[in-house]
Amino acid sequence: MTIGVEASASLDQGPPDDAAALLAMMLRIRMFEDKVMDLFSQNLVRGSTHLCQGQEAVTVGVCSVLRHVDTMTCTYRGHGAVIAKGAPLAACFGELLGRAGGLCRGKGGSMHFADFSVGAIGSNAIVGAHLPITVGAALASSYLGDDRVAVSFFGDGATNIGAFHEALNLASVWKLPAVFVIENNQYGEYSPLRSTTPIDRLARRADAYGMPGVLVDGNDVAAVRSVARSAVERARAGQGPTLIEADTYRQVGHSRSDPATYRPAGELDRWLERDPILLLERSMLTRWSTEELDTIRQTAQRDVDSALEMALAMPEPTLDEMAKDVWA
Amino acid sequence: MTIGVEASASLDQGPPDDAAALLAMMLRIRMFEDKVMDLFSQNLVRGSTHLCQGQEAVTVGVCSVLRHVDTMTCTYRGHGAVIAKGAPLAACFGELLGRAGGLCRGKGGSMHFADFSVGAIGSNAIVGAHLPITVGAALASSYLGDDRVAVSFFGDGATNIGAFHEALNLASVWKLPAVFVIENNQYGEYSPLRSTTPIDRLARRADAYGMPGVLVDGNDVAAVRSVARSAVERARAGQGPTLIEADTYRQVGHSRSDPATYRPAGELDRWLERDPILLLERSMLTRWSTEELDTIRQTAQRDVDSALEMALAMPEPTLDEMAKDVWA
Amino acid sequence: MSEEINYRKVIAVALADAMREDDSVLLLGEDVGAAGGAFKTTAGLFEEFGPRRVRDTPISEQAIVGAAIGSALCGLRPVAEIMFADFAGVCFDQIANQLAKYRYMTAGQAQLPVTIRMANGAGAGFAAQHSQAAENWFLSIPGLKIAVPATVPDLYLLLRAAIRDDDPVLVFEHKNLFALKGSIPRGVAPLRLGVADIVRQGNDVTMVATQQMRHRAVEAADLLVQEGIEATVIDPRTLIPFDDEAVRASLEQTARLMVVQETVQAGSWGASLIARMVQDHFELFDAPPTLLSTPNTPAPYAAALEREWLPSVEDIRIGARELVKW
Amino acid sequence: MSEEINYRKVIAVALADAMREDDSVLLLGEDVGAAGGAFKTTAGLFEEFGPRRVRDTPISEQAIVGAAIGSALCGLRPVAEIMFADFAGVCFDQIANQLAKYRYMTAGQAQLPVTIRMANGAGAGFAAQHSQAAENWFLSIPGLKIAVPATVPDLYLLLRAAIRDDDPVLVFEHKNLFALKGSIPRGVAPLRLGVADIVRQGNDVTMVATQQMRHRAVEAADLLVQEGIEATVIDPRTLIPFDDEAVRASLEQTARLMVVQETVQAGSWGASLIARMVQDHFELFDAPPTLLSTPNTPAPYAAALEREWLPSVEDIRIGARELVKW
Numbered sequence A, B: 001m002t003i004g005v006e007a008s009a010s011l012d013q014g015p016p017d018d019a020a021a022l023l024a025m026m027l028r029i030r031m032f033e034d035k036v037m038d039l040f041s042q043n044l045v046r047g048s049t050h051l052c053q054g055q056e057a058v059t060v061g062v063c064s065v066l067r068h069v070d071t072m073t074c075t076y077r078g079h080g081a082v083i084a085k086g087a088p089l090a091a092c093f094g095e096l097l098g099r100a101g102g103l104c105r106g107k108g109g110s111m112h113f114a115d116f117s118v119g120a121i122g123s124n125a126i127v128g129a130h131l132p133i134t135v136g137a138a139l140a141s142s143y144l145g146d147d148r149v150a151v152s153f154f155g156d157g158a159t160n161i162g163a164f165h166e167a168l169n170l171a172s173v174w175k176l177p178a179v180f181v182i183e184n185n186q187y188g189e190y191s192p193l194r195s196t197t198p199i200d201r202l203a204r205r206a207d208a209y210g211m212p213g214v215l216v217d218g219n220d221v222a223a224v225r226s227v228a229r230s231a232v233e234r235a236r237a238g239q240g241p242t243l244i245e246a247d248t249y250r251q252v253g254h255s256r257s258d259p260a261t262y263r264p265a266g267e268l269d270r271w272l273e274r275d276p277i278l279l280l281e282r283s284m285l286t287r288w289s290t291e292e293l294d295t296i297r298q299t300a301q302r303d304v305d306s307a308l309e310m311a312l313a314m315p316e317p318t319l320d321e322m323a324k325d326v327w328a
Numbered sequence C, D: 001m002s003e004e005i006n007y008r009k010v011i012a013v014a015l016a017d018a019m020r021e022d023d024s025v026l027l028l029g030e031d032v033g034a035a036g037g038a039f040k041t042t043a044g045l046f047e048e049f050g051p052r053r054v055r056d057t058p059i060s061e062q063a064i065v066g067a068a069i070g071s072a073l074c075g076l077r078p079v080a081e082i083m084f085a086d087f088a089g090v091c092f093d094q095i096a097n098q099l100a101k102y103r104y105m106t107a108g109q110a111q112l113p114v115t116i117r118m119a120n121g122a123g124a125g126f127a128a129q130h131s132q133a134a135e136n137w138f139l140s141i142p143g144l145k146i147a148v149p150a151t152v153p154d155l156y157l158l159l160r161a162a163i164r165d166d167d168p169v170l171v172f173e174h175k176n177l178f179a180l181k182g183s184i185p186r187g188v189a190p191l192r193l194g195v196a197d198i199v200r201q202g203n204d205v206t207m208v209a210t211q212q213m214r215h216r217a218v219e220a221a222d223l224l225v226q227e228g229i230e231a232t233v234i235d236p237r238t239l240i241p242f243d244d245e246a247v248r249a250s251l252e253q254t255a256r257l258m259v260v261q262e263t264v265q266a267g268s269w270g271a272s273l274i275a276r277m278v279q280d281h282f283e284l285f286d287a288p289p290t291l292l293s294t295p296n297t298p299a300p301y302a303a304a305l306e307r308e309w310l311p312s313v314e315d316i317r318i319g320a321r322e323l324v325k326w
């Protein structure tokens, strides 16, 4: 059995700034997503949007061990991952609002955040489709002999699509420097995992590809970071890919139109008690004062607020933007 | 671990006719395929053709526990499976030759043998594409509450394609009466299994779908039959699908144009010593005389020869055949 | 007979009627059951017909279409949902190489009474991977019928006809029409696939358009009256088979053809129609046929860009005006 | 400069030249390496460039195309092989929704210098799932370039151009042309994608055809001379971009257009071309444009049927004769 639950690594062992940086990033994402909810209700966001409140520890924990040159792909529920990888908040809001100053000049929208300058090489709106692409990113590292690692985030539901299978198999047979991270938020749209998947622990699927599978508490940022670090080191050392299953929870509905009434009573509350930000703050109280934590929170809020302000001031793309970027 | 190697079941326990029937069927297939090789060289077969000499015990063993109402899907390397399921030899040759009396009136060819009247509901030329279709056949049985089982044969190489993954997962989560049989002939086209697949035993992949995976000696028809019987009974009992890996060997090249020079020296010889027909005949010698075995062989040869003669006498399809069967 | 309902909701009505009529009809797709569909187009069916007949699947489009095919081969009449038509990309082989060809390759042994429903089209800011008019992907694949309903009654009737049909039918439900109102045509004769709707009659120009563009064409036609231009608007309702005859008959009057579509020019149904018409009825044309398409780009997200990307009522009006002047 | 070689073998020559020129070029696909390709089109490359640059993959077309995309995003210039073009069905999403749209959705951040080679077309008895002219599946997907070489030099030049191109290019290698002979155009200027080849000049009719049909068109044109008919034959060489101007210029002389293709009418490149030509250059036409296509069926296996299914030299000759008489 390749699955192990990583014991929660304590942040106490790391430098104190670490925890602060992690908390700050998680707060930025949470506050960003909360703002997006507001923007919804003001009808400022088109199409659909998929939020990640409750899942911040996964993307922040993993991205905290990556450099900008390492690549990251993610899903339509990707705001958090792209922010965690280092994309500027104003350009993120701008993209969401379809503005010229957006990450993709307003052409991609909520489901297609990308910022190549920080290694966020694509959010994908087709379930699982970015996994083969991640394999390609890892192939490039291996081919060029550099030490970049390719990381991919995707949902529990995505483990049932063909692309998942093909990608993991190829990454393993070529021993590529890739890390596959399942954000197991317990649901694929409105379907609980057990209704679509005949096994309970998705990390077990790693066995089918001869790669290690690791289960981790996805609401414990330190634990996530620890397993991610091992997987990234393994990848850099040329030992091949790892599958990480991070157990977490989507605190909001699947998308803007989902009130999430299908959740059993009490489930959300139980998970809110294990809110990743709450858990981190609580663990930090041994070394940090409440005031210090408040300052981190206020800074994050200020950053998010001013980013939104900047974004709202951005112009819409001009019409000549439409024909651009089809071809090189 | 769900994998077990089934101990070779002896045919001695069964009625004596059993062994004779199995042998006769295996010989028919072998002799059919040998004839196809001849037809190649006479340029009577169009496109490509994929032969199954050496793999007969798998399809014959499995199909021997099926009824005509049970469905079977297979690949472009499907002559053996379709014959084992009960399709008439003359119509098989006719299809190969593109004649009006062919199974599919000459419209399908070598890669698309099908005879719905015996439950052979399709040979597929797209690797893995028939697996989801098999799930549908099993769904129909489950929906209608009858006791039909849906069986699918496919290659080792096919276990790396997305459709395999989606099909096995769905069959398992719906507990459908399906049996998935990997004909592991050690190669996908020219690629040995280990070059494309990071694990050595494909039956292990069953774990990823919460279904039993069974490894069996695919050259031992009795052993194959035994594991197939268990899997079919399990399916009929509503306990869901099984993945069977039958270890065997493709004694000829991948397709007409392949001289199979990539095989390591001695490999073919070692497998020829374990030729499934040879093994069966040897085991039968305790209860059957050499003369009796010869008679079975001669009958098979006569059947194949006369079937080919009939097929060669069949007319080509008339041109009005072309426009038929696009629509119901 | 004239119960008011919207385009979104009539889908479940048609499905329920079909399921009551025929026990071999079942539904499968992602969240079509307990949740009532990502677009709520199957709301209530799970409650009425239960989990045997309304089946939630994993996110496995190849398995969904394959399961539909296999169950059809074995006597069922499945209706599969592919949530957004764009996801036909991940199961394209099952649709194009399996579903479409199975009957032919087996010389008619295989029965394929399969319906595939998909939410189609642009206009609501879903961006490039969720906004395609994917019916154009399947035009060159013999063996598939393609329905593109634009109104509530057509959606009801085409869905019923698709499910009753013994051939595979792809039904594209335009997601920008979900709020459109109309009445359920109950007790009405079943629709034959391949019969156009002559939405509007006029002698100056023949406009052919489907789904969202049909409504824009009608709106433009209404405005053109002020300029003294009378347009015929034809909605073919199905692209395969296509009611060429309806278009030809109208061209006899108008001698001018304009097709409006929400896809690019190349590989489109509009270009195919125009090519057939000029080949078969060249003498009917007094002016060059006009095809109004999107620019040669994927669908952009930003509101201003997507608005510009789709042919507008104004584009149609200007196009028709020029065509009539020619 | 005039080394004789066949269409099958020139592929490896072009690939080797590209790989020698640029170390970021690598090949991936099923059995492209050690085995030299299912059609032996990559023979010798593994020996020269080794397993790092010539990579055998599992049977996982989604992963193959995805790996090409991802590696291109990170600086490589991959050439992926999809053995038969029909298998584009199992990786259609990766080609149509990812490869084609990635640059646009990221507003030009993504670089996609990807080439996908596929064996295309009918004529050798491979039946319905291995005989399609799959270039038609991609016409309506903006973001892809499509090359359809018909001769040895064109195949060499187009493959080189595709690999050098910074956009995704699908290169369809027609498997019924593998034995065709020709010379390697070494030392010749690189070809620009989007420039037609005027194969033959004549004032009576303009024939446009690609791949196998180009050769039949030329053969028919040669025969038509006996009847006093002089045809221009244009091979566009790429379908996207398409050299409309070459066709227009020829129509100035001939006023008659005939397109020959090995696919059905609907959704085809030929129909698209005709629709553009009549829309943009209506006044040039003295007769209805003619599109010669296959019947509306999948490719049948039997020799007699497949022969009948494909437009023949005789079909072309008759079609041209009638068109000129019109």
Ligand SMILES: Cc1ncc(C[n+]2csc(CCOP(=O)(O)OP(=O)(O)O)c2C)c(N)n1
Pocket (backbone or CB within 6 Å): A050, A075, A077, A125, A126, A127, A128, A154, A155, A156, A157, A158, A159, A183, A185, A187, A188, A189, A250, A254, C030, C059, C061, C083, C087, C090
């Ligand atoms: C191929 C494909 N099928 C279906 C969808 C529609 N869809 C979008 S999100 C989603 C659920 C995905 O669940 P999961 O992988 O668990 O990720 P989560 O949304 O929970 O983060 C589905 C079915 C899609 N985008 N792509």
Ligand SMILES: Cc1ncc(C[n+]2csc(CCOP(=O)(O)OP(=O)(O)O)c2C)c(N)n1
Pocket (backbone or CB within 6 Å): B050, B075, B077, B125, B126, B127, B128, B154, B155, B156, B157, B158, B159, B183, B185, B187, B188, B189, B250, B254, D030, D059, D061, D083, D087, D090
């Ligand atoms: C989707 C797809 N990819 C590739 C091929 C080409 N192809 C035909 S057979 C084959 C090898 C299959 O190997 P395996 O599954 O082991 O079956 P075997 O041929 O050994 O019986 C390949 C790659 C195909 N037909 N379909």
Ligand SMILES: [Mg+2]
Pocket (backbone or CB within 6 Å): A155, A156, A157, A183, A184, A185, A186, A187, A188, A189
């Ligand atoms: Mg989920």
Ligand SMILES: [Mg+2]
Pocket (backbone or CB within 6 Å): B155, B156, B157, B183, B184, B185, B186, B187, B188, B189
């Ligand atoms: Mg094999």
